[in-house]
Amino acid sequence: MFSKWRKKSTESQVVEIYSPVTGNAVPLANVPDEAFAGGHMGKGVAIEPLVGQLIAPFDGTVAHVIKSNHAVMLEHASGLQFLFHIGINTVSLKGDGFTSHISTGDKVKAGQVLIEFDIEKIKGAGYPIITPIIVTNADEVTNSIELFNGPVKAGSDVILKAVIKS
Template identity: 40%
Template structure:
């Protein structure tokens, strides 16, 4: 009985990733950028957004906000690190078209607003609005369930389940 009260808490090893954007979920292999399509940064998926609100796909913490506001790094409760890279070749916009709503170290829940992106401006000035979502620390990942593709709603559509190594 005392062990059950004071023993180690069982560490969470599985979680769901939700779409951080409303739009069309694509396979990472279909992203027109070899860094993402060849999975050089890790496993993941992409969204061609129809709305510029980027929300948290997991419960966790903001670990990096890029100074150019085009990307954000999160760490989930299970330790999976996720990069959301809004658009392709958007670093050159130097923050133009992006408004960040969170700061590094802040805890977030699924659906919390992270960044607002001005999609028409970005599509005019950058290569593409397609947004890769990549799990960058694949060494902690044991398995990723098959990812869905097709229409998704930010913060509510489940894209995949990730199981981490114990």
């Protein structure tokens, strides 16, 4: 009966996403692919990896693993969806140099290894190793996104803060 008089919560939920890869975080504009660099895939950041492991940066659900294991989509409990794309044009490697430890639908824990990749094999095949991290549904879910650049350690350093719509 009195529910219409209750004040609606105006508190925003801030979600911090930790780096899924150890390396150097850079703006998407540094990615040598217009789809990523131009923001056509969504908002995000890219990492120049130093270690060939992609870990879960949060507890979530595997929404999709690309067949060649060079990319994965994860969903955060907040509704944010992320694409982690290892290298540029690496789909051409048809999985060579990539080992996936997850499947679509899996529940993952922060720090869990998702994909291992051979940096030297990818570079040796002539592909850039830079790894875009894209929020694929930022416009639907967030009020704002703050991105961070510089040296990052997987699971330790925040690369993105999002204010979730209430």
